[in-house]
Amino acid sequence: MSKPEAVKEPSMEMQKAMIARNYDAITSKHETGRKVSSTFVPGNLNELLMCFDIVNNLPEINAIQAGMRKASGGYIMEAEKSGHSEDVCTYVKADIGQMSKGNIAPNGKPYPNPDVLMLSYTGCYTFMKWFELLREEYKCPTLMLHVPYEGDGHSTKNMRDYIVKQLKEVVIPGLEQVSGVKFDIDRLRQYLRNSAKAEDNLVWCLEQGKKKPSPIDAYFGGVYYIGPIFTAFRGTEDAVTYYEMLRKEVQNRVDAKQGPLTPEGTYFNDQKYRLIVEGPPNWTNFREFWKMFYDEGAVVVASSYTKVGGLYDQGFRHDPDNPLESLADYCLGCYTNLNLPTRVDLLAKYVEEYEADGLLINSIKSCNSFSAGQLMIMKEVERRTGRPGAFIETDLVDPRYFSAANVKNRLESYFQMIEQKRRGGGSKTVAA
Amino acid sequence: MRCFIGIDLGSTTTKAVVMDENLQVMGRGITNSRSNYDTAAAVSKQEALIDTRLTLFRRALSNVSEVSGQVDGILSDLERNFRHVQFLEQLDDLEQTCVANIKGPRFAGREKAVIEALEGTFSRLRDSSAKQYAPGVKRKSDFFRDLAGAEFMSHGEAVCKEAGLGFDLILNVYDKSIIEVENRPPAGDMEGKFVRALEKGTMTGSSILKPVQEALAIPLEETYVVGTGYGRVRLPFPKEHIRSEILCHGLGAHMMYPDTRTVLDIGGQDTKGIQVDPVGIVENFQMNDRCAAGCGRYLGYIADEMNMGLHELGPLAMNSTKQVRINSTCTVFAGAELRDRLALGEKREDILAGLHRAIILRAMSILSRAGGVKDQFTFTGGVAKNEAAVRELRKLIKENYGDVTINIDPDSIYTGALGGATFAVRAVVN
Ligand code: SF4
Numbered sequence: 120m121s122k123p124e125a126v127k128e129p130s131m132e133m134q135k136a137m138i139a140r141n142y143d144a145i146t147s148k149h150e151t152g153r154k155v156s157s158t159f160v161p162g163n164l165n166e167l168l169m170c171f172d173i174v175n176n177l178p179e180i181n182a183i184q185a186g187m188r189k190a191s192g193g194y195i196m197e198a199e200k201s202g203h204s205e206d207v208c209t210y211v212k213a214d215i216g217q218m219s220k221g222n223i224a225p226n227g228k229p230y231p232n233p234d235v236l237m238l239s240y241t242g243c244y245t246f247m248k249w250f251e252l253l254r255e256e257y258k259c260p261t262l263m264l265h266v267p268y269e270g271d272g273h274s275t276k277n278m279r280d281y282i283v284k285q286l287k288e289v290v291i292p293g294l295e296q297v298s299g300v301k302f303d304i305d306r307l308r309q310y311l312r313n314s315a316k317a318e319d320n321l322v323w324c325l326e327q328g329k330k331k332p333s334p335i336d337a338y339f340g341g342v343y344y345i346g347p348i349f350t351a352f353r354g355t356e357d358a359v360t361y362y363e364m365l366r367k368e369v370q371n372r373v374d375a376k377q378g379p380l381t382p383e384g385t386y387f388n389d390q391k392y393r394l395i396v397e398g399p400p401n402w403t404n405f406r407e408f409w410k411m412f413y414d415e416g417a418v419v420v421a422s423s424y425t426k427v428g429g430l431y432d433q434g435f436r437h438d439p440d441n442p443l444e445s446l447a448d449y450c451l452g453c454y455t456n457l458n459l460p461t462r463v464d465l466l467a468k469y470v471e472e473y474e475a476d477g478l479l480i481n482s483i484k485s486c487n488s489f490s491a492g493q494l495m496i497m498k499e500v501e502r503r504t505g506r507p508g509a510f511i512e513t514d515l516v517d518p519r520y521f522s523a524a525n526v527k528n529r530l531e532s533y534f535q536m537i538e539q540k541r542r543g544g545g546s547k548t549v550a551a
Numbered sequence: 552m553r554c555f556i557g558i559d560l561g562s563t564t565t566k567a568v569v570m571d572e573n574l575q576v577m578g579r580g581i582t583n584s585r586s587n588y589d590t591a592a593a594v595s596k597q598e599a600l601i602d603t604r605l606t607l608f609r610r611a612l613s614n615v616s617e618v619s620g621q622v623d624g625i626l627s628d629l630e631r632n633f634r635h636v637q638f639l640e641q642l643d644d645l646e647q648t649c650v651a652n653i654k655g656p657r658f659a660g661r662e663k664a665v666i667e668a669l670e671g672t673f674s675r676l677r678d679s680s681a682k683q684y685a686p687g688v689k690r691k692s693d694f695f696r697d698l699a700g701a702e703f704m705s706h707g708e709a710v711c712k713e714a715g716l717g718f719d720l721i722l723n724v725y726d727k728s729i730i731e732v733e734n735r736p737p738a739g740d741m742e743g744k745f746v747r748a749l750e751k752g753t754m755t756g757s758s759i760l761k762p763v764q765e766a767l768a769i770p771l772e773e774t775y776v777v778g779t780g781y782g783r784v785r786l787p788f789p790k791e792h793i794r795s796e797i798l799c800h801g802l803g804a805h806m807m808y809p810d811t812r813t814v815l816d817i818g819g820q821d822t823k824g825i826q827v828d829p830v831g832i833v834e835n836f837q838m839n840d841r842c843a844a845g846c847g848r849y850l851g852y853i854a855d856e857m858n859m860g861l862h863e864l865g866p867l868a869m870n871s872t873k874q875v876r877i878n879s880t881c882t883v884f885a886g887a888e889l890r891d892r893l894a895l896g897e898k899r900e901d902i903l904a905g906l907h908r909a910i911i912l913r914a915m916s917i918l919s920r921a922g923g924v925k926d927q928f929t930f931t932g933g934v935a936k937n938e939a940a941v942r943e944l945r946k947l948i949k950e951n952y953g954d955v956t957i958n959i960d961p962d963s964i965y966t967g968a969l970g971g972a973t974f975a976v977r978a979v980v981n
Contacts, residue, residue: 484840494920501835510920512840522840524781525821529838532795536833539798 126384130365134346137361139226141351144174146228154234154298157253160428162241162266162450166310166354166437167290171298175351176233178249182213184225186402186516194220195517208245209485209517215252232257235297237290239264242455243488262293266450272461274451282447308439310354315436320362321348322431324369328420329473332388334372336379338396338419339409349428353437381413382406391416392534395469397423397462397496398481398489401513404521408513411527415534420473423466426454433465459492463499470504476537477506479530484514507540509533552577552607553774555979556599557971558592559799560584560782562819565591567599568968570976572774574806578602579965583694588785592778593736600771601741605630607769611762618759625759628686632748635684639677640738641695646673648728649721658720668710668721675706696733742767775979777971781820794974796967797823797836803970804929805831808958812925815914815944816966817934819847822914824921831973837921839913846910847933853906856886857899864903868939871904904939911943915951924948927956931963 127135148155154173158164160180168175185191194216195209201219203212217223222230236250238261247263254261264285267278291302324344328337335341344365352358372379378387394412396419401408412419429435430452438445450456457465466478478500482490497508511529514520552571559566561584569578580598584591605626612622649669653662679702683690692698703725711718745767749760778786779799786793804814805827814825826835839846854861875897877888892902918924928948934940945957960966 498922507834510837520840525838525840528781528795528797528821529836532797532833532836535795535798539832 126380126382128368128380130361130368131343133361133364134343137347137352137357138350141174142224142226142228145176146224146226146230148174148231155231156235156237156297157233157250158237159239159241159246160349161243161453161455162239162264163349163353163428164237164239164264164290164446164450165351166307166314167286167446168237168294169310169354170302170306171294171300173235173294173298176230177350178214178253179210180350181217181224181230182210182516183402185213185217187405188225189403189518190217191403191516192518206485208249208487209515211245211249211252213516214249218256233259235259235294236261237264237294238262239266239450241266241450241453242268242457245488260293260297262290264290264450266453266456269451269456269458269461272458274448278451279444279447282450283443286443286446304442307442311437311439311442311445313356313359314348314354315438317348317353317358317362318429318431318436320366321345324362324365325421325425325432327369327373330373331393331474332376332378332390333393333418333420334369334377334379336387336409336412336419337425338400338422339405339412340379341419341422341425342400345425345428378418382409387413387418389416390418392537393418393420393473393475395419395421395423395466395473395475395478396481397466397478397493399424399427399483399486399515400481401521402516403514403518404523407523408521408526411523411530415531417530417534420475421469423454423462423469426465428453430454430465455488459496462492463496463503466496467500467503470500470506475506477501477504477533478508479533480508480510482510482512484512484520485517486515507533507536509536552769552771553979554600554603554771555774555972555975556596556776557799557968557973557975558595558776558778558780558786559796559965559967559971560588560592560778560780560786561967562781564964565595565780565782566965566968567592567595568965568972569599569603569771570969570972572976572980574973574976576969576972577606578604579962579968581693581964584782587734588782589787590734590736591782592786596776597736597741601633603771604741604745604767607766608763611766612759615758615762629745629748629763631684631686632751633745634690635680635751636744636747638680638684638695638698640744641732642673642676642680642699644735644738645699645728645732646670648731649724652724652727657723661716661720664714664716665720665724668707668714668716669724671710671714672703672707672721675710676702679706696729700729775975777975777978779967779971791978794971797825797838798833799967799970799974800931801825801827801833801836801970802831802973803966803968804931804958806969806973807960807963807966808927808929810956811927811929811958813918813921813923813928815918815928815930816932817846817910817914817930817940818932819851822846822917824914824918826922826925835922837917839917849910850906850934850937852886853889853903856889857903865907865937865939867900868903868907869900869942871898871900873901874908875901875905877902877905877909904943907937907939908943910934911940911947914944915947919951924952924955927958928952929958929960931960931966933964935959935963 145155155176156168156173157176157178160177165175185194191213195212197216197219198212224230236253238246238250240246250261266282295302325337327334347358347361378390381387394417429449435448435452470478478497480493480497482493497510501508511526555570557568563584565582565584567580568576571577578599579602580595582591582594609622609626612618618625650666653665658665707721708718777792777794778788779794779796783793800816801814804811812827816823821839823836823838825833828834850864851861854864875892889902
């Protein structure tokens with residue numbers, strides 16, 4: 120028996136159709152003659168790739184899709200059979216395992232070999248090793264854009280120039296060569312204009328989390344909201360339309376003083392706890408995980424995961440007037456490229472600005488990039504805001520690492536802890 | 552009397568605590584969790600209410616000058632007789648259930664003989680039960696199944712032999728019936744049973760009778776019940792009556808030791824490090840991830856591996872003279888390491904000492920993630936009963952955190968239920 124589908128809003132239907140079209144574009148490359156690149160979400164150069172008519176394939180997203188379809192477990196085992204350790208990022212293993220199992224895309228057709236690996240390095244070393252593995256497999260060129268780490272929390276002109284130089288000298292010529300298309304900066308400007316429009320609407324939607332009740336869930340719902348902009352659609356007309364549509368939906372809920380929809384199709388209005396969440400979600404048990412929150416009345420009003428592909432709410436926009444520079448700034452400001460103090464600042468700010476009850480961290484077992492230092496982050500945010508934090512542990516797409524009883528236990532304890540703190544204790548009064 | 556009850560439904564045992572509105576603990580009850588959580592909750596609650604009655608008797612008798620110095624004796628006599636009455640009642644239930652279960656082709660034509668054999672067996676069981684409940688006799692178990700089972704075997708065999716009937720026939724009905732009876736909470740009417748127990752007793756002098764009867768007349772009014780523990784979601788309670796065991800353990804530890812700031816609970820399935828504030832509110836906690844390695848279950852596994860009882864591990868480890876280093880707290884790896892060390896000729900006690908250390912090291916890591924150990928520190932959960940684990944813990948706490956006060960309460964198994972009962976009081980009294 121198959122589970123009932125999550126209840127979908129019109130924007131979700133539109134996104135679903137967009138994703139399906141992209142998979143069709145990828146898997147029909149031999150018929151259309153279009154080139155395909157593989158690239159990562161954080162710091163991706165979608166608008167630039169579009170300038171060369173290159174279709175964008177994202178192995179991380181494919182791993183997420185496999186996780187949500189409950190296929191990742193088998194892929195991971197497959198990768199482990201070929202020697203990958205249990206501790207390796209499970210996105211990688213889901214991707215590698217999928218290859219050895221026929222490499223079938225969600226539309227049932229095989230993925231074609233990529234023509235280029237577009238690697239923008241933004242903080243995770245796994246990216247490099249992952250693409251080394253893919254390069255071995257596909258024997259295709261790898262274009263590396265190196266993004267300097269913001270070690271002291273700031274980017275400098277020097278860093279930006281360094282990226283622009285690479286774009287000019289390595290990435291753009293490389294893409295021209297792979298695609299046979301000549302680079303046209305005006306085309307890029309037009310795409311960036313579209314991006315900025317979509318980004319404005321996305322930010323507006325995310326910031327509605329400040330309302331009570333919150334008309335959005337900025338984590339479980341948020342992963343849908345960021346879908347188009349973080350993947351193969353930033354810069355497209357589709358994305359512009361999508362975010363206009365999304366904005367209207369959110370506006371309607373604001374007007375009706377309604378919360379977001381749950382997968383069960385009910386409006387989540389009875390919001391008892393407002394949380395900030397740090398860390399990616401678990402995908403294999405996504406709905407079960409989500410339910411643990413809304414069942415207890417916990418809504419996520421802001422999250423850092425919705426910033427992995429760009430910190431738009433902090434003011435950044437793609438800029439048609441400074442196209443290459445803004446691509447550089449975009450890559451520099453990705454969440455994965457921030458140092459720990461900057462992450463603490465951001466999360467503490469969210470707790471205050473979104474009037475949250477506290478910070479919840481979902482620490483991902485196989486993601487060192489996100490997870491290192493999270494306990495420090497939690498304690499520091501707790502100290503600064505005076506609001507309680509909590510820590511749960513799951514994994515991205517490894518179903519073996521989701522213990523429902525354990526997670527639920529911690530979540531319920533956390534919510535009850537918040538409740539208890541709100542009441543200001545009780546033993547003082549009782550003991551009297 | 553208004554009763555506030557906390558029930559902690561654990562994976563192996565279920566505990567209940569009854570409190571009055573002044574936060575005084577009136578009674579405690581424990582039972583095995585069985586597979587039926589509803590029954591386990593009902594039984595533990597009933598046990599705690601029985602214990603509450605005994606507390607009330609104690610209070611009543613403490614005002615009677617004639618019996619000063621004898622109250623303990625009187626109460627244990629009363630309890631013994633009460634348990635006997637209860638046992639006989641369950642025995643009747645078992646007999647009726649057995650008779651009702653004589654069905655099917657296997658018994659065809661032999662029903663009458665089997666019933667007679669059962670009657671004979673139960674009548675002997677009733678007679679011999681008096682011995683089990685005689686003054687000064689230490690009962691082998693608190694559970695009906697254990698007490699009735701052994702006797703049933705010996706009497707049943709004898710009766711069947713005399714009647715020329717196969718013992719397996721009545722054994723078969725017994726096996727079926729005992730589960731049914733066990734999953735039925737003993738009938739209520741606790742007061743009636745106490746009255747009968749009083750009649751059975753030898754000390755019915757009016758100086759005792761009157762205060763006891765008065766105490767018996769105090770109604771025990773179930774005002775609010777809070778459930779906690781791993782099985783809490785299975786409890787037939789509305790949501791607001793359910794509290795997470797992390798909060799209950801924190802608050803329970805605070806009730807036992809008001810100055811405690813850090814609590815470590817190593818239970819069967821998980822290990823938790825909890826920080827509480829001066830009024831018992833949880834400030835922070837950490838627990839093991841999906842893997843239960845290093846928890847009580849790990850010790851159980853080691854015990855099986857060594858062919859020993861769980862309770863024997865600690866004492867044996869205490870005899871160690873040198874510690875063998877065990878690196879793995881993973882149940883699977885630990886088994887392999889253990890066999891490996893044995894093969895190398897290491898002594899069992901030394902290996903066990905190493906295993907206990909490995910568990911505590913893991914607990915230390917959870918504690919440090921939760922923010923370290925502050926004065927006072929309270930250790931709860933099943934493993935707190937294990938002297939070897941406690942010894943390692945004391946050593947490591949001292950090494951890492953210096954001289955902090957370490958509390959271990961003999962009733963620590965009730966910590967979660969105690970916290971639950973306290974929440975129950977707060978829900979109503981606040
Ligand atoms: S950031 Fe984490 S999840 Fe993403 S590739 Fe790196 S290790 Fe994997």
